[in-house]
Amino acid sequence: MIHSLFLINASGDIFLEKHWKSVVSRSVCDYFFEAQERASEPENVPPVIPTPHHYLISVLRHRIYFVAVIQSEVPPLFVIEFLHRVVDTFQDYFGVCTEAAIKDNVVVVYELLEEMLDNGFPLATESNILKELIKPPTILRTMVNTITGLLMLLPLRHSPLRTRNPRLLDDVSFHPCVRFKRWEAERILSFIPPDGNFRLLSYHVSSQNLVAIPVYVKHNITFREGSSQGRFDLTLGPKQTMGKVVESVLVSSQLPRGVLNANLNPSQGTYTFDPVTKLLSWDVGKINPQKLPSLKGTMSLQAGASKPDENPTFNIQFKIQQMAISGLKVNRLDMYGEKYKPFKGIKYMTKAGKFQVRT
Amino acid sequence: AENGEKIDKSEQLSFPEETRPCVIPGCFSARRHDDLKEMLDSNKDSLKLEAMKRIVAMIARGKNASDLFPAVVKNVACKNIEVKKLVYVYLVRYAEEQQDLALLSISTFQRGLKDPNQLIRASALRVLSSIRVTIIVPIMMLAIKEAASDMSPYVRKTAAHAIPKLYSLDPEQKDQLIEVIEKLLADKTTLVAGSVVMAFEEVCPERIDLIHKNYRKLCNLLIDVEEWGQVVIINMLTRYARTQFLNPNINDEDEEKDKKAEAVTMAKRKPYVMDPDHRLLLRNTKPLLQSRNAAVVMAVAQLYFHLAPKAEVGVIAKALVRLLRSHSEVQYVVLQNVATMTIKRRGMFEPYLKSFYIRSTDPTQIKILKLEVLTNLANETNISTILREFQTYIKSMDKDFVAATIQAIGRCATNIGEVRDTCLNGLVQLLSNRDELVVAESVVVIKKLLQMQPEKHSDIIKHMAKLTDNIQVPMARASILWLIGEYCEHVPKIAPDVLRKMAKSFTNEEDIVKLQIINLAAKLYLTNSKQTKLLTQYVLNLAKYDQNYDIRDRARFIRQLIVPTEKSGALSKYAKKLFLALKPAPVLESPFKDRDHFQLGSLSHLLNAKAGGYQELPDWPEAAPDPSVRNVEVKESVRAVGTVTYRDTGALWGLQGPQKMEGSEGLCSALTPTTHCHLPSSESDSASGSESGSEDSRSGSESDESKEASESEEEEEEDLKTKKNKEKPLKKPVQESERYIVLSNSSQQREGEAGFLCTNDPQFRMNSCRSAETVFYKTTQQTSDSPGLFSPQTIAPSSALKSYELLHRITGEGLSVEYCFSRQPFIPDANMVAVQVHFTNNSTSDTKSLHMDDVKLQSGMRVKEFPEIGAWDPEDTATAVMGIDFCDSTQTANFQLCTHTRKFFVSIQPPVGELMRPFFMTENEFKKEQGQLMGMNEITEKLTLDVKCRNEHAIVQKVTTAANLSRVPCGSDKECRFAGRTVTSSSLVLVTVATKDQGAAQLTVNCEKMVIGTMLVKDILLALTQ
DSSP: OEEEEEEEOTTSOEEEEEESSSOOOGGGHHHHHHHHHHOSSGGGSOSEEEOSSOEEEEEEETTEEEEEEEOSOOOHHHHHHHHHHHHHHHHHHHSSOOHHHHHHTHHHHHHHHHHHEETTEEOOOOHHHHHHHSOOTTSOOOOSOHHHHTTSOOOOOBOOEEESOGGGEEEEEEOTTBOHHHHHHHOEEOBOOOSSOOOOEEEEEOTTSOOOOSEEEEEEEEEOTTOSEEEEEEEEEEOSOTTOOEEEEEEEEEOOTTEEEEEEEESSSEEEEETTTTEEEEEEEOOBTTBOOEEEEEEEEOTTOOOOOOOOEEEEEEEEETOOTTOOOEEEEOOBSOOSOOOOOOOOEEEOOSOEEEO | OHHHHHHHHHHHHHOTTSOOOOSSHHHHHHHHHHHHHHHHHSSOHHHHHHHHHHHHHHHHTTOOOGGGHHHHHGGGGOSOHHHHHHHHHHHHHHTTTOHHHHHHHHHHHHHHTTOSSHHHHHHHHHHHHHOOOGGGHHHHHHHHHHHHTOSOHHHHHHHHHHHHHHHHHOGGGHHHHHHHHHHHHTOOOHHHHHHHHHHHHHHOTTOGGGTGGGHHHHHHHGGGSOHHHHHHHHHHHHHHHHHHSOOTTHHHHHHHHOHHHHHHHHHHSOOOOOOHHHHHHHHHHGGGGGBSOHHHHHHHHHHHHHHSOHHHHTHHHHHHHHHTTSOHHHHHHHHHHHHHHHHHOHHHHGGGGGGGOOOTTSOHHHHHHHHHHHHHHOOTTTHHHHHHHHHHHHTOSOHHHHHHHHHHHHHHHHHOGGGHHHHHHHHHHHTTOSOHHHHHHHHHHHHHHHTTSGGGGHHHHHHHHHHTTTOOOHHHHHHHHHHHHHTTTTSTTHHHHHHHHHHHHGGGSOHHHHHHHHHHHHHHHHHOHHHHHHHHHHHHHHHHTOSOHHHHHHHHHHHHHHSOOSSOOGGGGGHHHHHSOOOOOOOOOOTTTTGGGSOTTSHHHHHTSOOTTOOOOOOOOSSOOOGGGGOOOOOSOGGGTTSSOHHHHGGGTTTTHHHHHTTSHHHHHHOOHHHHHHHHHHHHHHHHHSTTOOHHHHHHHHHHHHHHHHHHHHHHHHHHHHOHHHHHHHHHHHHHHHHHHHHHHTTHHHHHHHTOOOOOOHHHHHHHTTOHHHHHHHHHHHHSSOTTSOOGGGGSOOOSOOEEEEEOTTTTTTEEEEEEEEEEEOTTOTTSEEEEEEEEEOSSSOBOOBEEEEEEOOTTOEEEOOOOBOOBOTTOEEEEEEEEEOTTSOOOEEEEEEOSSOEEEEEEOOOGGGGEEEOOOOHHHHHHHHHHSOGGGEEEEEEEOOGGGOSHHHHHHHHHHHSOOEEEOOSOTTEEEEEEEETTTOOEEEEEEEEOGGGEEEEEEEESSHHHHHHHHHHHHHHHHO
16 A cells, blocks of 8 residues: 655655665656646645555644555555555644654654554554554653563453534544444443553534634725725624633735735734745734734825735634633533542633635 | 755754865765764664664655665664664665665564564564565464454454555555455454455455455444544445445336336335345444544445435435535535535435635635525525625636626526526626626626527617627626527628628637638528629638638538538538527536546545546446355354453554453453444344254354353443443343243244244344344343243234134135234235235135135335245135235225135235334334334324333233334333334334333323324224223
8 A cells, every 4th residue: 555655845755765665766856846846835745656666645733744655556545544544543642744854753653654554554543552662752661571561461441431412413433442333322422442552533613503713803904096005903702601711813814915014903912924936824813802812004005006905814713711702511421430530621622613704 | 056055054953063075066965974974883773863863854854865775774783772763764765765765664563473572573674564675475464364363453453454465566466465355354343344344445346245244244344443444444335335236216216217117016026125235234333423533434424325225315415415514625626526415315415505705705615505505505595695795706806706606696597487587688788797797707608698598588689789898708708699590580680790890800810700600691691692692602711721720620511501502512501500500599507417427535536537546436236246245154252342442542552462462451441342343243143154953053053142242241240330320221131031931932933834933034134133122132032941942023912813804604605714913024025924824724625726816005105925825625714924015104905815716805904013023123223213113104102001001011911912013222211112113014013011110101192204203102002002
């Protein structure tokens, strides 16, 4: 399946290669570089690139391209999903997945890649299994035979988790440890947790339960014909947050190309405007419902040029602690098979995904 | 030299302790590696480890470390596991280049293969099989064969992994490897399943026959296989199903093709009945749509797309839409597949229209794919929403995306006539856009749209003619010129002027524009030669000396055609017809049209070109191959299945092997409900294996079973002890099924009479398959006195069958006819209800050649007549069986009963309860199915039970008499549940009777056929209250 893997950094250097079958020359990456040149943005490199003898399937994470070399038919998602799993594993092991971290831990990286694929077919991709085989660098490597360590029996724990309003959930996907039958029959999540952090379930709230978005935006952005000035006025406010604070608010927007500079005045937080990329970014912080944060001022436009006809969109990130705006609640958590009395806690947090406001 | 320099620097950075080597690269590496060699030769493990780490770092960076081979290979037997692991890494990388030296290491691995520790055995095999040295092929072959029968499933998994390695090294080993694959395919552990199917796909994907016997097992294991194995298995099973089952949509597709012929073909063809194995695959893959792994979700989605009946494909939409919230690469692949799907099954994604709206931050390639999907989803009802959305997109800063949006608007306009003018107007407005690319794209699209109704839009053509002064994009200029030429009669004044301007700029134009200028000139010459003769000749003269030979050719060709000379041939007479023929408007098609001839989710589908190693998705067979090839005889204890399941062993990875896990808590938890699924399936196999229902085959399998039972008894006991909550559901149904047997005893004789104990019926297998109940049935069978007489059919008590009168003695002039619904499967056609007809000749004379005639039926209904009954004496009786397909309705079947002298008009109307047959399911399945039949499909009535039927037994009897349903095991004694499927469409019918205090009860019927549901409620209500 996966023949080889090349890691390429933002400046186009191949800084790691691994082959699971015969060695494929790194010159195969030239096709990737060609595609990269054709693409206007780094994320526009096609994930699948056919070359005369191979296919290159790549993902871009943390400004590193993970390029897998394939020789014959294989579901592209299979490779893509696997590459993302590799990145997740690196992140799990080294805290970050950067070129420096990978280079510093090159031996561990190599051992991981060796375990994750055998002859190009995934072998061990679960974090807990890998950690049994290869110790993360932070844990002191003992000279204990890692293999015998594996045979230790882990205490088996069942944790049925009851969610309060299962009708709310429109679409769910599970970690493989969840017993699907139990969920189907009783709407209880029963599972034996693997060690470490893991995502138990992802859910989508059905469209019947319209979730109120906890932030609203008032905007007034105008460009006048013939004038070299534009007006910019943006105010944020909280909505139905049940007294919880909207925090870590960050607004970013790509302003039209005609905008030369922006002279703005934030009521709180700091803003930056990059005149080259035209990227406006405003770090708002918390939203105080009594005193709504605003960003006002003028934009200077290219003299003589006609007014831009595109409207900027705003990407808004935020967090709300101790609240799930979907209304999802964990009803109870039971643990079986353990003798000690565990500490049980649940933390709710709402975090904006890809939230975009068109103007 | 520059390269060498680079190496120097990076080497220096990572190894600052080293002295700077000399400049010549070859020399430097030889000298530099000396210290590494020294370290490897030392006695200290720490030094060796340090050296190996550096070497691995070199390999990782793509540096050549092959000269260290002799020094490294010596350490292959090193005791230190850390060093050993890195030596293995090195060995696998360089063995191919240093074949002779690599052989030195082989003996170490051969020793490792015999190690008592399964992990060492596995790792030895893994490295040995990764060494690509042809000379060791026989050793590898031997090792693989041995490992394939290793007791550790992990070692067997490694053996499966080694198969494709050996195959790529030496394809001549194929036959031997297939034997190993065959052996491993029969393995019952989830750990091996994915890996061996992978090997199958790489070595012998054409050997579909190897799958037959393992098909059901693979389906049942699937949910517990690790994610990557699931993908491979699902893709393989998709192909398998395409060769073994019938197209579930065959009737629908015919409808589309030919509505008239439909009636004829329908009558000829047997109605479609889904093979239970086909259903099994669909049912067992469905839960995997909830996997967190995008590749698994995609695999199931393509399986449903290619294999499921139309009505069921919809479930995949939601899961695919979920994947759109994942990484952009995942989105990219999913959207390509959704784009293909939306062409064939638009309705499926329509509810998710908004999920395809485009964010300004999406990468362009994602935007364009979403646009494609939105365009495919556009129809009369949603087009205004979509166009409004498109309007926003046109203002985007991403110009490639804007161009794609304009194309999309064009496609919507051609596909949906209602909005054509709106779109055209919108596009015309874009002609005054400031961005030239936008204008150019609009021109191209408008040109295509105008071709549909040119006469209505001459003002737009005029408007576009003016654009030639400003617009520079060649494609757009060419489009405008073509338009003017084609419709020059609509713009008679402007056209010659445009040609004049173009003649002036001819030499500076791009080739495509030049060709269109020549075209324009030719067309004008033919329609308006007075004004344009000279201009045309001028243009043709310019073209004659053009650098491009296409243009020179075109000019020569056109001159010969349009300018009459004495030499010009017969063709010039037809010049006008040639140039100004009515041209069909272009069809704006999705580039994803017909891409589904590639298996969805595949690389080939994504590239729209066959990738190496792609296995064609076969067409459905005309007639289904023999389904019995998938039957398996039960030999060994099926309990072993599922003891090692992926999810329960978690980190353990099943490494303990069954022998270590037995009795431990691990085993008990491993016996999740999934284990129960494996049991009945094998039970059903043995049942259907006894085709004729003969005594000996029954007893044969029984002795097997009893052996198996004694084997698994111990295990079961422990199971029950340690897992108390399991005990309850296990015990209860046993009691229940005992009661069933008492009930069915009464009807035994009747069945013997009817002679319908034949088990050669697919429906039968489906019924008996995969329900826990059949297991209980089996256990009670061993204790009861009448083995062999039961078939699972009799579990449904068919106590006294009610007889209905068909022909009264008096009207029949001595011939009296009664009929009853025998509740047996009708062998010639599973979709028919069996009607047993009982004739009594009360007259004094003989009756001869009794037969049916003149059958009058409602549309869709079918009758299988009983064979003619010859002569029979006065006072004699006769019985015959006929089959009627009532189409799941209580319509009457009218026909004539004819004797040699008389004809009688008679009719049969079924009670609704006879339109179904029992269906066995577990409590969980029942609940799940019930959950899906809510709302309109659920009917609930409150009732007060008749005094006589206030106990469970009576309720069961009343309900099963009223309707041909089977009891579903139930944990609560307050509820009785019944399940069945309608005979024609196999729609589920679920009945629940919940009892409360003092005879109060609630009756719930869930059925997607609402009419059936309503009628059934009435009938059961009547039965329970009287």
